[in-house]
Amino acid sequence: MLNQNPKFDLMFQALADPTRRAMIDRLSRGPASVSELAKPFDMSLPAVVQHLQALEASGLVSSQKVGRVRTCKIEPEALSQAEQWLNERRTLWVNRLDRLGEYLAATADEEEGK
Amino acid sequence: MLNQNPKFDLMFQALADPTRRAMIDRLSRGPASVSELAKPFDMSLPAVVQHLQALEASGLVSSQKVGRVRTCKIEPEALSQAEQWLNERRTLWVNRLDRLGEYLAATADEEEGK
DNA sequence: ATTTTGGTTAAGCATGGAATTAAGTAACAA
DNA sequence: TTGTTACTTAATTCCATGCTTAACCAAAAT
Numbered sequence: 001m002l003n004q005n006p007k008f009d010l011m012f013q014a015l016a017d018p019t020r021r022a023m024i025d026r027l028s029r030g031p032a033s034v035s036e037l038a039k040p041f042d043m044s045l046p047a048v049v050q051h052l053q054a055l056e057a058s059g060l061v062s063s064q065k066v067g068r069v070r071t072c073k074i075e076p077e078a079l080s081q082a083e084q085w086l087n088e089r090r091t092l093w094v095n096r097l098d099r100l101g102e103y104l105a106a107t108a109d110e111e112e113g114k
Numbered sequence: 115m116l117n118q119n120p121k122f123d124l125m126f127q128a129l130a131d132p133t134r135r136a137m138i139d140r141l142s143r144g145p146a147s148v149s150e151l152a153k154p155f156d157m158s159l160p161a162v163v164q165h166l167q168a169l170e171a172s173g174l175v176s177s178q179k180v181g182r183v184r185t186c187k188i189e190p191e192a193l194s195q196a197e198q199w200l201n202e203r204r205t206l207w208v209n210r211l212d213r214l215g216e217y218l219a220a221t222a223d224e225e226e227g228k
Numbered sequence: 229a230t231t232t233t234g235g236t237t238a239a240g241c242a243t244g245g246a247a248t249t250a251a252g253t254a255a256c257a258a
Numbered sequence: 259t260t261g262t263t264a265c266t267t268a269a270t271t272c273c274a275t276g277c278t279t280a281a282c283c284a285a286a287a288t
Contacts, residue, residue, distance in 0.1 A: 012130035016123055017246085021199075028203040030210060035264065045265070047247055054245090068255045068264050079204040083197055085135075089142040090193040096144060131276085149234060159235075161277055168275095182234050182285045 006081040010058035015082070019043070020051050024074065027061060031073040034063075120195040124172035129196070133157070134165050138188065141175060145187040148177075 014020050023037055038048040052072065055061035059078040063070050128134050137151055152162040166186065169175035173192040177184050 008135065009130055009132060012126045013245095015200075016126035016130055018123060019246090021122065024203055028206040028210075033264080043246095044248065046249085046267085049266075050246070065265090068253095070265070074203070074207045076204045076208050079200050079207075083200040083204065086129075086193050086197040086200075089138055089188070090190045090197065092142040093188045094190050096142075127275095133276090147234080157276095158278065160237085160279085163236075164276070179235085182283095184235070 006078070006085070007058055008082065008085060010054070011060055011078060011082050014054045014058040014060055017051065017054070019048075020055055023051060023055065024060065027072060027074045031071050033069045033071055035069075037072060118191075120192070120199070121172055122196065122199060124168075125174055125192060125196050128168045128172040128174055131165065131168070133162075134169055137165060137169065138174065141186060141188045145185050147183045147185055151186060 015024075019041060022040065026032060026037060026040070034049060034052065035045070037052065038045055041048060052061070052063070056063060059075055060082075061072055062075050063072040065071075129138075133155060136154065140146060140151060140154070148163060148166065149159070151166065152159055155162060166175070166177070170177060173189055174196075175186055176189050177186040179185075
């Protein structure tokens, strides 16, 4: 299916939960089955699967089932899209600050040299 | 107060809402008052202020009141922290993929040369 | 002094999210 | 073939979120 347009609502929503961030953290170290993913959490399996669904719906994680085990992995492109959204806004702001700094410096120079 | 520890729950929660992302987008172009921020939205002022509170609680935005107008601005450090969280996990995964690629390549070479 | 502007507080409502338990299915193992 | 493993589905509960209106307050303008 390879849907490429970023679903920021779902992505950031998915990232807002500590359980789901822990899952991403785990998956960043390599693929895992559902029950492997569930092991660290004091939580029913259906609860874990619901978190997983949130992660998949957002595109941050994908999975495929072989036999009876579903293996999950990170989708780095999606992570990257969220990253970029933040980066663009931040650099816009920071560059604006820089230009303001230059302007103030220039103005000060003029004052000095007048 | 200058609290420096990242509140990822609140940050990503704040980012999950399109109205709040639009506000950050607006603020990336420069500071704004509450009513300036509210203008683009078809929404009551209290609703906008509640969004703003979510943004401030997360640390992504700060504001200060002078006279009766409250001026809001982006906190680039907070943006950066969220960005880094994503980046660290993504690069971990990608590097792992690279090493796996190298391993497979090396194995193929051995096969070839045996 | 009165009105307008810019924002705040509070109460209430509707929807959605995180968890549970219980029951079901399908693959693999003995 | 019978049991165990690895999930899946469904129903339910409970709390959080996003929004509304109404009433309020204090600074600025007239």
